[in-house]
Amino acid sequence: MADKYSAVWVSHSSMGDFLKCPRLYYLHNMYKNPATGHKMSIVNPHMALGVAVHEVLEGLGDYPADTRMSYDLLKKYEEAWKKVSGKMGGFNSLEEENEFKARGKKMIENVIKDPKFLVKKCIKLKRDTMPCNYYISEDHNIILNGLVDWIEYLPETDSLHIIDFKTGKNEEKDGSLQLPIYLLLCNALQKRKVTRASYWYLESDKLVEVPLLDLEKAHKDVFDVAYKVKEARKEAGRMGPEKVFVCPNGPYDPKTREGGCQGCRPYEWILNNDDCVEFVGVGGFGQDMYMVKK
């Protein structure tokens, strides 16, 4: 019988790390500090901005559609910001924090001006304390997990519109696994069909609808990467992770502080007790969080 505890869990973030580089995947998703037993995570201002804005918008799904805009969203944003303020958000100065906070405020103001589908019916996928998840392959014991930002219910067709909130400036690249993963989660965890998918770029207030995704192709694209992750982890179990999750740019040298690239350097700094990283607390999923000092 399938066992969720021994399964390999994959998400958009972990597969993104894996596709970027093997060592990055290992350091962010597998390595555990022997002293705390925790994985490690780097906080940064872009992430802090995303967390605060997402908390406000996703939280609206808990209220009936016709009441959502009667709440003071800017006040909710102030509350959400408190959790990422200062070092917890990776901010090196008040000036930097204020700049990011103002960007988020502008996004919330855009939403207040034109809430789009936020005032229409939505649904939520079932979940417990873990993000939404299902077996993308029971044979291979792989679980796909993730949180869909928003799922609009379309009564005319009794179908769904999945939406990803974007707080960054860059548009999502073609070939991103994000919407395919959302599609698979929706398909596995509820009965209605997904007929639309969009990115909402909150800073420019641009809603970009993307072509309808094919379920089989989404499954193949996501499973192919998930399977490679699973195989790499299996090999690491046999040979040791340092032999499998190797940096293509050569190893980081703590003496010269060279080698690798910016992708992994903050994690290498943590492993080498470098002064330029600072522990800031334990995150929601029990990971040790660090910020990079400038």
Ligand code: SF4
């Ligand atoms: S240091 Fe850079 S090149 Fe090396 S594994 Fe990490 S992200 Fe890849």
